[in-house]
Amino acid sequence: MAAVLTAEGLSRSFGHVMALNGADFDVEAGEVVALIGDNGAGKSTLVKALTGNLALDAGVVQFEGRAIVLDSPAEASRFGIEVVHQDLALAPHLNPAQNMFLGREIPAKGVLGWFGFMDNKEMRDRTRTGLADLGGTVRALNAPVGEMSGGQRQQIAIARAMQWASKVIFLDEPTAALGVVQTRNVLDSIKRIRDRGVAVVLISHSMPEVLEIADRVQVLRLGRRVATYAGKDTNVEQLVGAMTGALDFQHTENAA
Amino acid sequence: MTTATTTADVRTELDDDSGTVWQRLARTQAVWILGVLVLIVAFFSIVGGRRFLSANNFSLISQNLAVLAVLGVGMTFVIITSGIDLSIGSVLVFASVISAKLMSAMGGDGAGVVVVGILAAIVAGAAWGWLNGFLIAMAKIPALIVTLGTLSAALGLAYVLSKGVNIAVDATSLTDFGIYTRIAGVPALPLLALVIVVIGGIALHRTRFGRHTYAIGSNQEAARRVGIRVNRHLMWVYLLTGLLAGVGAVMYLAQFGTTTIGGQSLTNLNVIAAVVIGGTSIFGGYGSMFGTVVGLFIPAVLQSGFVIIGVDPFWQGVAVGAVLIAAVYVDQSRRAAAQRGAKSTRKGRHNV
Ligand SMILES: Nc1ncnc2c1ncn2[C@@H]1O[C@H](COP(=O)(O)OP(=O)(O)OP(=O)(O)O)[C@@H](O)[C@H]1O
Ligand SMILES: [Mg+2]
Numbered sequence: 001m002a003a004v005l006t007a008e009g010l011s012r013s014f015g016h017v018m019a020l021n022g023a024d025f026d027v028e029a030g031e032v033v034a035l036i037g038d039n040g041a042g043k044s045t046l047v048k049a050l051t052g053n054l055a056l057d058a059g060v061v062q063f064e065g066r067a068i069v070l071d072s073p074a075e076a077s078r079f080g081i082e083v084v085h086q087d088l089a090l091a092p093h094l095n096p097a098q099n100m101f102l103g104r105e106i107p108a109k110g111v112l113g114w115f116g117f118m119d120n121k122e123m124r125d126r127t128r129t130g131l132a133d134l135g136g137t138v139r140a141l142n143a144p145v146g147e148m149s150g151g152q153r154q155q156i157a158i159a160r161a162m163q164w165a166s167k168v169i170f171l172d173e174p175t176a177a178l179g180v181v182q183t184r185n186v187l188d189s190i191k192r193i194r195d196r197g198v199a200v201v202l203i204s205h206s207m208p209e210v211l212e213i214a215d216r217v218q219v220l221r222l223g224r225r226v227a228t229y230a231g232k233d234t235n236v237e238q239l240v241g242a243m244t245g246a247l248d249f250q251h252t253e254n255a256a
Numbered sequence: 257m258t259t260a261t262t263t264a265d266v267r268t269e270l271d272d273d274s275g276t277v278w279q280r281l282a283r284t285q286a287v288w289i290l291g292v293l294v295l296i297v298a299f300f301s302i303v304g305g306r307r308f309l310s311a312n313n314f315s316l317i318s319q320n321l322a323v324l325a326v327l328g329v330g331m332t333f334v335i336i337t338s339g340i341d342l343s344i345g346s347v348l349v350f351a352s353v354i355s356a357k358l359m360s361a362m363g364g365d366g367a368g369v370v371v372v373g374i375l376a377a378i379v380a381g382a383a384w385g386w387l388n389g390f391l392i393a394m395a396k397i398p399a400l401i402v403t404l405g406t407l408s409a410a411l412g413l414a415y416v417l418s419k420g421v422n423i424a425v426d427a428t429s430l431t432d433f434g435i436y437t438r439i440a441g442v443p444a445l446p447l448l449a450l451v452i453v454v455i456g457g458i459a460l461h462r463t464r465f466g467r468h469t470y471a472i473g474s475n476q477e478a479a480r481r482v483g484i485r486v487n488r489h490l491m492w493v494y495l496l497t498g499l500l501a502g503v504g505a506v507m508y509l510a511q512f513g514t515t516t517i518g519g520q521s522l523t524n525l526n527v528i529a530a531v532v533i534g535g536t537s538i539f540g541g542y543g544s545m546f547g548t549v550v551g552l553f554i555p556a557v558l559q560s561g562f563v564i565i566g567v568d569p570f571w572q573g574v575a576v577g578a579v580l581i582a583a584v585y586v587d588q589s590r591r592a593a594a595q596r597g598a599k600s601t602r603k604g605r606h607n608v
């Protein structure tokens with residue numbers, strides 16, 4: 001299957017820190033790619049660059065074979081690319097439904113819609129459905145999300161991205177704050193959305209999680225992709241070795 | 257001036273399916289402040305009797321509030337974005353000077369003169385608002401500094417243009433409207449202010465524009481990431497605030513028939529105080545138009561009540577100051593409580 005999103009030679013530095021140093025990346029439609037690496041390896045930076053949240057110093061990004069420039073999150077959304085950021089990026093004073101549809105509010109029917117009025121009921125109903133699909137524990141659809149638990153907020157951010165992603169969804173440590181059951185639900189949802197043909201990019205520090213769900217694993221170290229493995233052929237030792245640089249470079253690159 | 261906004265705003269805070277109606281009501285600070293206002297009115301009604309609790313007195317109070325209410329609409333939007341606009345009083349003076357000068361230069365009392373005067377004030381106000389918005393949203397200078405600068409500059413220019421001499425308005429059709437016109441028994445200026453407040457409240461609580469205003473104040477980065485054009489939105493908010501100061505200038509001229517160049521030095525602070533007393537968070541992301549209206553009435557009712565019961569009206573300043581600080585204290589405690597909630601879950605996450 002052809003890659004839906006590919007990146008070649010991405011570089012980005014912050015002062016003296018090379019957060020990305022010639023990183024490559026690719027993901028195909030209908031597969032789950034796990035992106036792993038030590039703290040500070042550049043995972044979040046790569047995600048930001050591929051979702052229109054960060055400008056690149058160098059590198060080429062291709063979407064379905066065409067070179068594109070992702071200069072804003074709205075641009076990424078237009079391509080059907082959505083992201084759950086590590087810091088969630090929710091508005092704490094707004095409720096789940098308002099967050100879910102922020103920037104993409106459903107207009108009220110008829111003339112009122114022209115004046116910017118919104119269909120709050122429809123948005124609330126769809127939010128309820130989206131959260132229910134996730135098996136979520138968010139009950140109060142009208143309480144501000146800032147008053148909710150970290151896990152509930154994470155569910156809302158995930159539900160939002162899943163609702164809008166039609167091509168690629170990036171999940172930056174989506175299960176970090178979740179309980180056992182909710183983690184299970186998120187992993188199941190990832191499988192469902194993959195089966196819909198969406199490309200899923202999962203960042204996680206949990207190796208069992210990665211091994212369970214990833215079709216491919218790409219390892220990032222010091223701002224560069226150092227290895228790619230097929231999920232079913234790899235193991236924890238190999239992944240940790242690649243992350244820390246203990247394994248021989250030549251040997252691991254393109255092992256998949 | 258309260259009833260129409262009450263239904264619109266309280267409904268917004270209520271289209272909520274968590275808790276009973278009363279629990280939800282009790283969560284909104286605007287409702288607590290309304291309780292305070294009711295207590296104050298009750299107190300003066302008992303002590304001051306008919307002289308306080310009369311249609312005449314309340315008509316007078318609302319006359320005095322009309323201009324401030326129009327400024328309060330813009331300020332509520334600005335503060336919900338977690339911004340501030342200190343320049344509105346000076347912008348009002350500048351716009352009224354431009355308008356009065358133009359009208360006296362044209363002379364007479366024709367409809368054309370009045371229309372030009374109104375448009376000139378609105379354009380002058382909007383121009384300052386645009387400048388504020390540009391410097392804040394595009395040049396990224398803090399709102400406090402930008403509007404402190406335009407506060408000084410607009411007033412300075414008003415002095416330059418008028419040479420420090422107040423300009424009287426000869427267009428009697430404008431001043432008659434301000435002083436004598438009544439619609440269904442209600443004086444025209446407060447009624448106009450009410451219409452603007454209701455429109456502002458609907459825009460804030462019911463439209464995408466309002467929703468994005470809250471989102472930007474709540475988490476600007478999150479708003480940007482979902483594709484809201486934050487800079488453009490902020491420009492509009494400041495521009496509309498300046499424009500409303502221009503409207504306020506026309507209303508001021510209609511009411512008093514002259515500019516008052518030195519008379520608006522505390523207007524900005526009074527409006528900010530009203531917005532904040534009304535429960536709008538100075539940190540952004542939270543607030544209501546209804547709260548602003550209540551927040552405007554508290555100082556005005558105190559002032560009127562003190563005069564009527566024979567207390568030195570300077571005590572009004574003391575009382576308003578106390579209410580202001582108490583309102584912010586309550587707001588902060590609520591935020592602190594929410595913060596504690598968030599922290600404890602983050603701690604839980606590290607333990608996993
Ligand atoms: N906005 C920024 N300003 C300065 N340095 C940054 C910025 N963003 C990232 N960096 C630096 O870039 C490097 C990569 O950061 P990044 O957040 O991508 O790591 P990560 O792989 O996501 O790590 P983690 O597993 O901790 O989330 C780090 O050294 C970080 O300090
Ligand atoms: Mg990260």
